[in-house]
Amino acid sequence: MNKLRIAFSEIKHHHENGEFSCQFSCGIASFPDFDNIISLGNEADKALYEAKESGRNKVVCRHP
Secondary structure: OHHHHHHHHOOOEEEOOEEEOOOOOEEEOOOOOOOOHHHHHHHHHHHHHHHHHOOOOOEEEOOO
């Protein structure tokens, strides 16, 4: 995901007012570390907010 994040930030988008690029943050939780869909989604969401709160444009992985 980090390679994807970096590659995505290097894409130049063109608009009538000029060129721009975008960035994103990502939260990751994995099975079987979190063994049901509810905890998996909740932990990925927590990881996303952690990525945003700690500076954005990053990938954060949650572990039990």
